[in-house]
Amino acid sequence: MLSDPIVALATPPGRSALAVIRLSGVGAFAITRRCLRPFHPDRPRAAWRAQLRHPASGELIDEVLAACFPAPHSYTGHDLVEISTHGGLLVPAEAVAALVAAGARPARPGEFTRRAVLNGKLDLLQAEATADLIDAGSPAQRRRALQQLDRGLSARLAALRAELLELEALIAYEIDFPEEDEGPVSPARVTAAWRAVRERIAGLLATAPEGERLREGALLVIAGRPNAGKSSLFNALLGRERAIVTEVPGTTRDAIEAYAVIAGFPFRLVDTAGLRASDDRVEQIGIEVARQYLGAADLVLFCRDAGCEIADVESERFVAACQAPVVEVVTKVDLAARSPDGLGVSVVTGAGLEALRARLAEAAFGRLLALGDVEPVVTRARHRAALERALEEVDAFYVAREQQVDAVAAATHLRAAVGALDDLIGAVTPEDVLDRVFASFCVGK
Template identity: 80%
Template sequence: MLSDPIVALATPPGRSAVAVIRLSGRGAFDVAGRCLRPFHPDRPRAALRARLVHPGTDEHVDDVVAAPFPAPRSYTGEDVVEISTHGGLLVPGEAVAALVAAGARPAQPGEFTRRALLHGKLDLLQAEATADLIDAGAPAQRRRALRQLDRGLSSRLEALRGELLELEALIAYDIDFPEEDEGPVSPARVTAAWRAVRERIAALLATAPEGERLREGALLVIAGPPNAGKSSLFNALLGQERAIVTEVPGTTRDAIEASTVIAGFPFRLVDTAGLRDSDDRVEQIGIEVARRYVDAADLILFCEDHAAGSGEQYARRRDAFLANLSAPVVRVTTKQDLATRPPPDGLPVSVVTGVGLDALRARLAETAFGRLLALGDVEPVVTRARHRTALERALGEVEAFSAARERGVDAAATATHLRAAVGALDDLIGVVTPDDVLDRLFASFCVGK
């Protein structure tokens, strides 16, 4: 475990009132003492004013506020010093350079949080939640990351792990008392315990599709015939004019993608070319791109204007298109400011008057994240493919345990499946984490975290 002193700027570089520098590791107080006049390591967690000087030249770099955090009561579990300097590009950079000259090493991305994990200050799930909180662009992402940082998911997994160990203990009686026909533990009790832990693992695993969608943003593809108001609706949901809007059918030739927040949830909006038969080569390419986006969508917003659908042939083609979609579909009827009566199908909306837009936003959030809305912010959610894979392994081993018992496999052999399920949960929590997993995780962190 590396413990040499490391230093990095913990705030974004650039013009600001204050910048924060973090220094951590064995000997961090010695490094700080060479640069700060005065430095008070004997007054933990007290923020005191000091002069920061270059240790080689004694040149005055800045007037700062420094706070020492002795190990183990610090973010990393090591001796930590947090130094607040004036902001900007020059002063924080020169302050970091002075600390490097005093014996610190520039930190690698995520190295502070990696040390916190290795010192037991947080588990792997909390480390991932730290990165998710920093990257959060929507309120729902922030709430979910805070819940995971508060060990919501970790606590649930530890409870599941405990249930698996209790089930394994029941099986141990069969191993210890093989001469008993029924054993000291009834098969019904074992089955009930197995069913309970299986249902809990399956319930947690069921949150994975929407949980991963929450972290990445739901891919919302706006599709429909030409001149159906798709680009206008795209701009309205985005809150800015990104797509060109004209009355000429076929104006949109290529897909336009942009990120936005709808009802507190993250979405990746895609405006696509109008779907129709066309002899125009460029438009044909755009339509093919639109179809590929439709196939990959998490949710499809199908638009048709208030005057559409009068022809029987159009209705057949529309219904055939909708029937072949694999993703959920929200249908809207656009340009309601020009309509004289309510539409027979689809939510009525108008980007001119704003009619129906709030209802549409609520419908989109409900369709894409309905399970998460039902769970609220209390229940834990699986948000990464790594989580899902580990839970799938655990569930598979639990089901293999039951199948082995039904085939009459001896107790010692069936118990290996429970031990493997516990191992899958241990991998998920990060009880023993390979270096390559940590390398992938912390490579996405900012340097000062």
């Protein structure tokens, strides 16, 4: 059912000062009345102190704070109650069990937010932004999630939808009054309207590579010859000792991956084996792993040792074969006799590290930095697929016009483009799409 009362712990289980339990649905207040003493539905959105007791035995479970939110002015759009209990494992679990005994059922992952979408409290993009905000591990992810939660992308798509409908209305006028060939619906006017819509859709799509990278974290692969300072730089960017560092070339045999926030942006750092020709079987395996990471990288950080005068031909060959952008850095500049050409760093003195962090953020997220936090960005493959479908239909409309296809048939492409945007916003969304979107949500959300 879409309105039956559901209950779940809204905070992570474990030792803590407080835990929050959320109960919502038709009949939520009646269920709460069986467990809370006193219960004050006449005091909406105001907290009160109460005893939470088991509905059958009357046993006291905890002294709690509670607040009720009558429909439709609640997160879900249904009657909703939030109960703050003491933390830990036992008390919150027994509180949830008492509410289940009173008539609620355990909520499924994301079910509260799913109901908010179905009841028009949030659109699907805002629901996804809620999950992104919870999962945010960097300031850039947090800012982007908040922008989307504030309907940044939704508003842009709504404007696009309105433009498509206006263009469709022009075609409808053309169909109804074909004798007015050069009247208010001139071919130039239709073309201008089409071009404006197309440019806006294409502009949003252009943000998708970096937007999706922002959600997942940019895969930054650190590469170079053995003993080029890769592991030391990996640790410095990570902010802790994760990779083993020695003066022995070839110390790193396997790839080491770790999450790091660099200049406010999320990165998945990978320290790889030194790239060189080797007869050592184990080292060969490590080099092959490095090659695979280079093939999948979003960005490569290529390290050159400031103290090594020998050309790094072998490692350059490996890096040149990858498709990702490459940022070159000269390491160990504190040991160099002269200043290096290009960007140099020292993990011993810290020289150049801030400049390197800024360079990496620019290389991986330059478009997002240029756009700032105000412009909407496409952050999911689902968004990209829907916009690509809309763009295909808009282009198909133009081709049909150029080929003098019947106006009614040409206009069907505009209607299909509107449908793609509706799917994206969640105006008309199949159950299986909702299932996929909310499957990764936590239970209490």
